[in-house]
Structure formats: structure tokens, C-alpha cells
Amino acid sequence: xxxxLNPKYLKSLIKNRETPINDSEFEVVDEIRRIGQAAxxxxxxxxxxxxxxxxxxxxxxxxxxxxxAGRILDENAIDLERARSLRLVEAMLDRxxxxxxxxxxxxxxxxxxxxxxxxxxxxxxxxxxPSGIQVGRMRVPLGVIGMIYESRPxxxxxxxxxxxxxxxAVILRGGxxxxxxxxxxxxxxxxxxxxxxxxxxxxxxIKTTDRAAVGALLQMSDNVDVIIPRGGRGLIERVxxxxxxxxxxxxxxxxxxxxxxxxxxxxxxxxxxxxKCRRYGICGAMETLLVAEQLEEPVLTRLGAMYAQAGVxxxxxxxxxxxxxxxxxxxxxxxxxxxxxxxxxxxxVANVDEAIEHIxxxxxGHTDAIVTENLQTSRRFLREIxxxxxxxxxxxxxxxxxxxxxxxxxxISTNKLHVRGPxxxxxxxxxxxxVIGDGTVRA
Numbered sequence: 001x002x003x004x005l006n007p008k009y010l011k012s013l014i015k016n017r018e019t020p021i022n023d024s025e026f027e028v029v030d031e032i033r034r035i036g037q038a039a040x041x042x043x044x045x046x047x048x049x050x051x052x053x054x055x056x057x058x059x060x061x062x063x064x065x066x067x068x069a070g071r072i073l074d075e076n077a078i079d080l081e082r083a084r085s086l087r088l089v090e091a092m093l094d095r096x097x098x099x100x101x102x103x104x105x106x107x108x109x110x111x112x113x114x115x116x117x118x119x120x121x122x123x124x125x126x127x128x129x130p131s132g133i134q135v136g137r138m139r140v141p142l143g144v145i146g147m148i149y150e151s152r153p154x155x156x157x158x159x160x161x162x163x164x165x166x167x168x169a170v171i172l173r174g175g176x177x178x179x180x181x182x183x184x185x186x187x188x189x190x191x192x193x194x195x196x197x198x199x200x201x202x203x204x205x206i207k208t209t210d211r212a213a214v215g216a217l218l219q220m221s222d223n224v225d226v227i228i229p230r231g232g233r234g235l236i237e238r239v240x241x242x243x244x245x246x247x248x249x250x251x252x253x254x255x256x257x258x259x260x261x262x263x264x265x266x267x268x269x270x271x272x273x274x275x276k277c278r279r280y281g282i283c284g285a286m287e288t289l290l291v292a293e294q295l296e297e298p299v300l301t302r303l304g305a306m307y308a309q310a311g312v313x314x315x316x317x318x319x320x321x322x323x324x325x326x327x328x329x330x331x332x333x334x335x336x337x338x339x340x341x342x343x344x345x346x347x348x349v350a351n352v353d354e355a356i357e358h359i360x361x362x363x364x365g366h367t368d369a370i371v372t373e374n375l376q377t378s379r380r381f382l383r384e385i386x387x388x389x390x391x392x393x394x395x396x397x398x399x400x401x402x403x404x405x406x407x408x409x410x411x412i413s414t415n416k417l418h419v420r421g422p423x424x425x426x427x428x429x430x431x432x433x434x435v436i437g438d439g440t441v442r443a
Contacts, residue, residue, distance in 0.1 A: 221244045
């Protein structure tokens with residue numbers, strides 16, 4: 001068989017193909033198989049690596065990123081130029097762009113992860129049972145993580161850092177629009193691994209932009225334990241449909257801010273503007289603003305002018321259109337859309353009941369916030385909104401692992417199994433039962 005490929009990989013390639021598989025695709029799939037095998041072997045090494053060694057790698061990667069900042073910016077400029085020539089949307093360009101501040105944040109995040117406690121090997125709940133055995137749980141790595149992501153070159157550093165600290169090997173496949181940026185950061189990662197005497201296969205960045213690489217990674221259940229996709233709906237849906245490996249994902253960030261009748265107007269205006277306008281292209285950006293009718297005039301009169309100055313298009317309910325000049329009528333589709341752009345859906349609601357009902361119907365389970373000074377209402381909102389992050393008197397743009405004190409995040413999960421919300425160190429581990437006896441046998 002060509003290139004020694006596993007038959008199941010060939011079967012997955014051949015199925016439903018209208019055109020013949022060429023030698024190039026065979027080579028790509030075979031290379032991904034070798035990468036997976038190297039990651040599996042390395043995962044066993046990382047699972048027992050001392051904390052000091054992992055921390056040295058993280059600090060060394062951070063230092064290399066700072067030393068190579070100029071080169072990373074140059075490579076990122078190449079990616080941006082190509083992305084603009086392809087007329088990628090502004091949200092994608094925003095995610096793709098690196099600045100000195102964003103590069104510094106990558107290094108800071110790696111150092112923060114190095115300073116976090118090492119969870120691997122932690123034993124909890126050890127207790128004696130009537131039979132004489134002791135039963136507890138030990139925290140261990142997941143093993144090998146496959147990461148598929150679009151734009152966001154900072155994910156390369158964030159994912160590498162979190163996976164290293166949690167004892168996981170990781171295979172990274174970034175989007176073709178960020179190839180130069182990702183490979184420049186990968187060089188820094190390799191420098192850090194070398195400085196800490198850790199295997200180069202601890203973090204592997206797939207260099208090819210061939211789509212066959214993604215398909216092969218998704219089929220590699222023998223060498224990959226979890227797939228984490230970060231990107232647009234098309235990517236997430238493809239990964240979910242094709243993967244034979246468990247997927248940790250979120251589809252949309254359709255985030256809401258509800259301004260309650262008991263809100264402080266100054267806080268409401270500040271949060272309502274920041275949640276939308278700080279950055280449009282992130283999954284924690286507010287996409288729908290809900291305003292209690294008791295505060296519709298003082299809030300929307302001010303926010304409407306601020307949004308207009310920022311160039312935000314308002315798509316609102318009929319009453320919103322009366323209060324906000326230039327607002328157009330929202331459609332049913334608008335309430336459920338993640339715009340990732342200077343577009344905002346606005347609806348005036350009667351009360352918290354109507355706000356909760358709206359979010360339950362249209363929300364994506366990502367992040368939703370309430371602005372209120374009423375403690376009882378805030379507690380009800382926290383309890384009844386079924387999202388991975390629920391906030392009181394804070395901007396939804398805080399939905400970020402770095403801001404949550406996780407050092408960084410590998411993604412935000414809206415799954416309800418294993419982990420939910422920003423995925424940091426704990427989310428990249430799992431517990432196994434340990435049993436300790438003393439020649440103990442079962443009666």
C-alpha cells in the first residue's frame with residue numbers, strides 16, 4: 001500500500017470522493033500519521049515530566065517570543081497583506097492581526113501559566129472503604145490534543161503553553177491565512193522545548209495548508225484523544241461531522257447584555273458600549289442588547305448616539321427604531337446571529353422574565369450578562385441563564401481565560417460534558433480512580 005498508510009485512513013479519503021486521490025494527498029495523510037505517532041509517544045514522556053522542566057519550557061518560549069517579536073510582526077504583515085488581497089472580512093482581519101501588545105500578552109500568558117499550580121498527579125478524596133481498600137482520584141493529562149483553528153496566531157502560543165503545563169502533547173493546525181505567523185511562533189516554541197530538554201514532538205505545528213491534513217487528523221482516533229476546533233461555524237460543523245475523535249467545541253458566540261429596570265444608567269451605558277465596541281471579532285462580543293422598557297429612553301438615547309459615532313448598525317424592534325435614529329427593523333434571523341461585526345440587534349423587553357425567555361430561545365450558551373442593582377434579580381439571572389459564563393454588571397468581553405485567571409485558554413467550550421466555558425489547565429486534564437490496598441482481596 002502506498003506510503004504504508006493505515007487502511008482506515010485510505011477508506012476515509014476515498015469515501016464519497018468524485019475525483020481520484022493523488023500522490024500529494026497520500027503524502028499529506030502519511031505525514032499526519034507520523035506526527036500522530038510521535039505525539040502519542042511523547043505524551044507518555046510529558047505525563048511524567050517534572051513541573052520545573054515544564055515551567056522552564058514555558059518561560060523559555062515566552063523569552064523567545066519577546067526576542068523574536070520583530071520577526072513575528074514581519075511574518076504577520078505578510079499574512080495580513082495576503083488576507084486583505086483575498087478580501088477577508090474585518091472580523092477575520094482583527095483576529096489575524098498581531099501587534100506589539102498582543103505579542104507581549106502571549107509572553108505574559110505563558111509566564112502566568114508557568115506560575116500556576118501543576119495539577120498533574122494531584123490526589124483527592126482518598127478515603128478508607130469498609131473492605132479495607134483506599135479509593136481516591138488522581139488528576140492526569142488527556143494525552144494527545146489536536147487543535148484546528150482559524151486566524152488568531154496567538155492560539156499557537158496559548159495552546160502550546162496550556163498543553164505543556166497540563167502534560168499533554170499537542171498537534172496544531174492553523175488556518176492558511178496565518179501560516180507565516182504560526183510558523184514564526186512555532187520556531188519560538190521549538191527554542192523553548194530545546195532549552196528545557198523536552199521532545200520536539202511535544203508541540204507540533206502542521207506546516208501544510210492542504211485540507212487533507214485536517215481530514216486525516218480528524219480520523220486519527222488511535223493517536224489523538226481530543227480535537228478542539230476554534231473558528232467559524234463552517235469549520236466547527238465540518239469537524240463535528242467528520243471527526244472520529246471526541247470534539248470540545250462551541251458553535252456561536254451569540255452573547256447578550258440585559259439592562260434591567262433596576263440598573264444604574266451610567267454602568268449600563270459603559271457596559272453596553274464596551275461589550276459591543278471594544279472588539280467586534282471575538283466570540284465574547286455582545287450581539288444582542290436587551291433593555292427593560294423602564295429605562296429605554298435614558299439608555300438608548302445615549303447608547304444610540306455612541307453606537308452611531310462608532311459606526312455600529314442597529315437592527316431593532318419597532319420601539320427601538322423610534323428611539324434610535326437610523327435603526328433598521330430586526331428580522332427573526334438577526335436575533336440568533338453572531339455578527340462578529342459592527343452590527344447590533346436591540347430589543348426592548350417588559351421585564352427580566354421576557355429577557356430570560358429571549359436568551360433561552362436565541363442564545364448560544366456562550367456568555368450573557370445582566371446590568372442591575374437588584375440582588376434578587378441578579379441571582380435569578382445567574383441561576384436561570386444556561387450559558388457557560390453568566391455575568392452581573394460586567395462586559396461580556398471578559399469571557400476569556402486570561403481574564404479569568406487561567407493564564408490563557410485553549411478555547412471556550414459550550415459543551416455540557418467534561419468542561420464548560422474557557423478551557424484552561426483543569427479542562428485539559430481528567431481524573432482516574434486510584435485504589436490502594438495491603439494484600440486486600442474481595443470477599
